[in-house]
Amino acid sequence: MKVLLMGNPNVGKSVVFSRLTGIHVIASNYPGTTVEFTKGVMHLPEELGLSGETAEVIDVPGVYSLEPTSRAEEVAVEMLKEGDVVINVVNATNLERSLNLTLQLLKKKIPLIIALNLWDETGHTGIKIDVKKLEQILGVSCIPTCALTGEGFKELVSKIKEVKPGEYDYEEKERWHEVGNIIAQVEQVIHRHHKFRERVADASISFRTGIPIALLVLFAAFAVIRFIGEGLIGYVFEPFFENLWAPLMLKVSNLLGSDGVIHDILIGKLAEGKIDFGESFGLLTTGLFVEFGAVLPYVFAFYLILSFLEDSGYLPRLAVVVDNIFHRVGLHGMAIIPIMLGFGCNVPGILSIRILETKRERFIAATLMSIAVPCMAKTAMIIALIGKHGVLGLTMVFGTLLVVWVCLGILLNRVMKGESMEIFFEIPPYRLPCFRLLVKKIWMRFIWFLKEATPWLLFGVFIANILYTLGIIDFLGRYTAPVIAGILGLPKETAGALLIGLLRKDVAVGMLILLDLTFHQMVVACVVLSMYFPCVASFSILLKELGIVAMLKSAAIMIIFTLLVGGILNLVISNLLTNY
Amino acid sequence: MDKRVSLVQMETGKRGKIVEIQGGAGMSLRLENLGIRVGEEVEKLSQQAMRGPVVVTIGKSQVAIGFGMATRVLVEMPEEVVDESSSNG
Numbered sequence: 001m002k003v004l005l006m007g008n009p010n011v012g013k014s015v016v017f018s019r020l021t022g023i024h025v026i027a028s029n030y031p032g033t034t035v036e037f038t039k040g041v042m043h044l045p046e047e048l049g050l051s052g053e054t055a056e057v058i059d060v061p062g063v064y065s066l067e068p069t070s071r072a073e074e075v076a077v078e079m080l081k082e083g084d085v086v087i088n089v090v091n092a093t094n095l096e097r098s099l100n101l102t103l104q105l106l107k108k109k110i111p112l113i114i115a116l117n118l119w120d121e122t123g124h125t126g127i128k129i130d131v132k133k134l135e136q137i138l139g140v141s142c143i144p145t146c147a148l149t150g151e152g153f154k155e156l157v158s159k160i161k162e163v164k165p166g167e168y169d170y171e172e173k174e175r176w177h178e179v180g181n182i183i184a185q186v187e188q189v190i191h192r193h194h195k196f197r198e199r200v201a202d203a204s205i206s207f208r209t210g211i212p213i214a215l216l217v218l219f220a221a222f223a224v225i226r227f228i229g230e231g232l233i234g235y236v237f238e239p240f241f242e243n244l245w246a247p248l249m250l251k252v253s254n255l256l257g258s259d260g261v262i263h264d265i266l267i268g269k270l271a272e273g274k275i276d277f278g279e280s281f282g283l284l285t286t287g288l289f290v291e292f293g294a295v296l297p298y299v300f301a302f303y304l305i306l307s308f309l310e311d312s313g314y315l316p317r318l319a320v321v322v323d324n325i326f327h328r329v330g331l332h333g334m335a336i337i338p339i340m341l342g343f344g345c346n347v348p349g350i351l352s353i354r355i356l357e358t359k360r361e362r363f364i365a366a367t368l369m370s371i372a373v374p375c376m377a378k379t380a381m382i383i384a385l386i387g388k389h390g391v392l393g394l395t396m397v398f399g400t401l402l403v404v405w406v407c408l409g410i411l412l413n414r415v416m417k418g419e420s421m422e423i424f425f426e427i428p429p430y431r432l433p434c435f436r437l438l439v440k441k442i443w444m445r446f447i448w449f450l451k452e453a454t455p456w457l458l459f460g461v462f463i464a465n466i467l468y469t470l471g472i473i474d475f476l477g478r479y480t481a482p483v484i485a486g487i488l489g490l491p492k493e494t495a496g497a498l499l500i501g502l503l504r505k506d507v508a509v510g511m512l513i514l515l516d517l518t519f520h521q522m523v524v525a526c527v528v529l530s531m532y533f534p535c536v537a538s539f540s541i542l543l544k545e546l547g548i549v550a551m552l553k554s555a556a557i558m559i560i561f562t563l564l565v566g567g568i569l570n571l572v573i574s575n576l577l578t579n580y
Numbered sequence: 581m582d583k584r585v586s587l588v589q590m591e592t593g594k595r596g597k598i599v600e601i602q603g604g605a606g607m608s609l610r611l612e613n614l615g616i617r618v619g620e621e622v623e624k625l626s627q628q629a630m631r632g633p634v635v636v637t638i639g640k641s642q643v644a645i646g647f648g649m650a651t652r653v654l655v656e657m658p659e660e661v662v663d664e665s666s667s668n669g
Contacts, residue, residue, distance in 0.1 A: 064613035069606060094640045097615055125640075176617060205635050205644075206626045207592065320644045324632035332646065333633065422646025423633055426614055 007089035009062030010428035015147035119144035139167035232297035287461035298380035311433035329409025372405035381509035460507035596655035
């Protein structure tokens with residue numbers, strides 16, 4: 001049996017889905033499209049009088065109507081043909097909006113059951129719904145549910161086998177009128193005063209307070225990420241590496257005879273008989289330390305905060321507030337979502353530019369992201385490298401990237417034909433995130449990152465060792481010196497870091513530690529490393545999402561801008577900050 | 581006499597009735613799906629500076645509408661503003 005979950009966006013459909021299915025969930029693309037949907041399995045337990053078999057549950061993309069106005073809606077209509085039963089998830093606090101879809105589903109004569117979700121919220125929003133009456137009118141079962149607590153789910157599941165198509169019929173032209181009639185019969189709204197939560201909600205999109213609140217939220221988010229990241233590093237990971245891992249690695253080093261190729265690749269160079277996790281540069285020392293001691297704590301903190309912001313309902317409001325700024329760079333407000341994801345890791349960031357409608361927007365967003373949105377792995381390493389010299393260096397690196405983002409965006413918007421689309425969406429009310437779902441989401445993202453990043457990171461350290469040993473970095477350094485030393489003012493050995501940066505940016509920043517750079521060189525090197533080319537994982541996704549031609553264009557822009565910005569930065573800093 | 585203005589020209593905090601949507605069938609349908617239909621009453625919640633989007637309350641939901649789209653939704657506002665004590669919610 002195939003069960004389809006259908007409903008408007010933001011009605012808690014995904015929470016209903018996770019209630020019904022449990023953990024084994026597969027996300028996939030609908031054939032031939034970039035529209036994503038999730039699939040899972042639900043049990044039909046015998047104690048509820050069911051067969052004990054399982055049913056496939058599909059979380060169909062959220063839609064407002066069966067008359068498609070977007071690709072996602074077209075897909076939803078297609079999927080409807082394959083379903084045996086539809087669970088129509090309805091927002092009980094906004095029945096009027098939801099019923100438009102419900103009536104269209106009834107007209108399809110497909111077996112239907114209605115979940116009046118967010119039922120618990122109807123109480124304090126002053127809404128009363130006569131469920132019996134609604135069932136009478138529509139001729140299908142309507143079950144009040146609360147996905148967060150699980151209220152109503154037993155009843156919903158127990159009825160799944162006996163679901164029948166509704167009998168309600170109406171004139172298609174009169175649909176909105178019909179919706180109005182039904183609402184008048186079943187719903188009662190008790191007048192009440194504006195609540196505190198709504199005032200806050202209004203303040204975060206208002207003309208005067210919207211931008212200050214956005215800045216405050218983003219600043220607080222960054223502060224919390226840094227606090228958690230540094231806390232984990234300082235109190236958990238560094239003590240672990242220094243007190244437990246280092247002695248163990250010294251033993252391994254002795255076993256390997258403190259010398260030789262294998263020793264150098266695994267353990268690296270010892271500094272006065274000790275392991276230095278920054279400089280030894282072995283797979284098991286620096287490699288693991290960069291991953292677990294520097295990058296992962298920040299990545300974890302980042303996904304914690306991002307997932308919270310997502311589930312609380314703040315992001316759509318942020319999209320409203322930044323919309324006009326984003327229009328200047330050829331995007332629209334909703335592009336804030338891929339950008340925010342990109343700050344975690346560019347790969348999911350680039351994948352999510354699919355939510356943008358036009359090719360032009362996708363190109364601009366992807367190019368801006370891979371040049372000027374530093375991922376958390378890189379950010380964590382830059383903080384580790386430059387942060388100890390104070391805030392000035394960090395401000396210079398990230399400030400430069402911000403300026404590049406804006407200028408390049410404005411330029412692309414001017415040069416490329418076409419206009420940016422307009423935003424148009426419903427703003428969901430603020431909700432306290434569901435703890436269980438939040439944990440699941442953070443965990444999935446974290447594990448994804450671990451799986452995705454670890455092999456490349458270790459491979460990067462490995463290759464760096466080989467290249468050093470074989471003298472390739474020296475060789476490259478000699479030939480690229482005119483550019484690297486001449487334009488960027490960096491020592492020629494930086495070529496090695498730039499080369500490894502193609503594999504992993506965090507390892508590349510780690511290699512800068514070995515080079516004994518001045519403060520001014522560090523700033524230039526970090527900016528250049530951030531901009532010049534995406535790491536191999538982002539590169540392959542970029543290629544897949546943009547196609548080869550657009551990818552080449554994007555790469556050309558990257559290289560030109562890196563040399564330009566790196567060169568200017570070098571000149572400016574060396575003239576302004578000669579005392580450093 | 582009532583005055584007709586677009587959602588962009590409408591003052592923040594005011595209510596009005598939608599009287600016309602100047603757009604093709606596709607745009608009308610998109611708007612309609614979120615409840616922006618002729619005959620509905622809207623309240624303007626906010627508008628961002630520099631041709632930013634408009635946010636309105638319609639029914640029980642809030643909808644963000646891009647600047648260009650908002651200029652094409654026309655509302656009629658009562659000339660004399662005596663609301664705040666209105667009977668409907």
